[in-house]
């Protein structure tokens with residue numbers, strides 16, 4: 001710890017509500033502990049190009065309630081090649097940054113892991129993605145807010161679905177993970193969720209028609225996780241048109257609306273706890289770990305575990321949805 005005097009902080013990959021709360025927490029916890037903080041703009045891109053600015057406590061005032069990220073975010077090609085990473089390292093040296101806190105999803109944590117390996121820099125990751133697909137934490141920053149955005153949208157779609165007696169396929173984000181679709185379906189009272197995790201096991205459309213779309217219901221909502229594995233909502237709507245032409249089908253793709261908005265209390269508290277713990281971890285000489293919360297306790301998860309391990313869907317949730325959608 002004696003060597004760490006200044007930390008750099010960046011957000012990378014897809015933005016997620018609560019990232020600003022995390023930036024605030026990291027900055028304030030670092031300053032509280034006597035460290036200097038530098039904000040790096042546009043993710044790894046800013047590290048390569050040297051878009052870096054010192055952050056004081058007031059630089060993170062009034063941001064806890066904001067969606068998006070004040071540091072901006074980007075996907076950076078230069079950082080994927082060794083020359084780009086060398087440039088990033090040189091900029092860190094020039095700025096006196098001797099540890100890095102990275103907020104993002106698996107791609108962002110992979111970047112931190114490589115940088116740590118190549119240049120022996122202490123890196124701490126915070127799970128920031130609406131997808132909730134990082135192993136080693138119960139939820140990721142932004143997931144709860146996205147889930148609530150989905151609820152709001154599905155509640156509205158239900159009004160028109162009921163009035164017209166239609167079957168709606170609502171596509172939600174998740175990049176090959178079904179957390180938003182499955183929990184979104186349970187929370188909104190949707191009739192089914194089609195998720196990549198069980199795509200190879202069962203024909204989820206067949207199951208739904210057989211079990212879920214009962215005669216007692218004349219409208220229905222199915223949440224579909226975006227994914228090449230599921231094929232997305234359009235694919236299922238096409239199938240219904242061909243295989244069950246008696247149903248009046250519509251598709252809604254929620255898209256990037258799910259990434260915006262003021263973070264929920266859950267995401268703000270999560271981001272505040274994780275951000276504070278990131279600084280504590282650095283002070284305890286922890287390095288190259290993602291900070292997570294499991295069973296309400298802070299945990300340190302080695303990057304290799306957080307990135308590589310697939311986070312499993314809780315199977316009992318599938319059965320809850322099935323039982324409640326009769």
Ligand code: F6P
Nearest residue numbers: 014105129130131173174175259
């Ligand atoms: O990882 C977050 C996420 O929103 C995914 O759910 C989605 O597949 C992807 O990012 C969309 O990325 P982009 O904003 O680059 O289109």
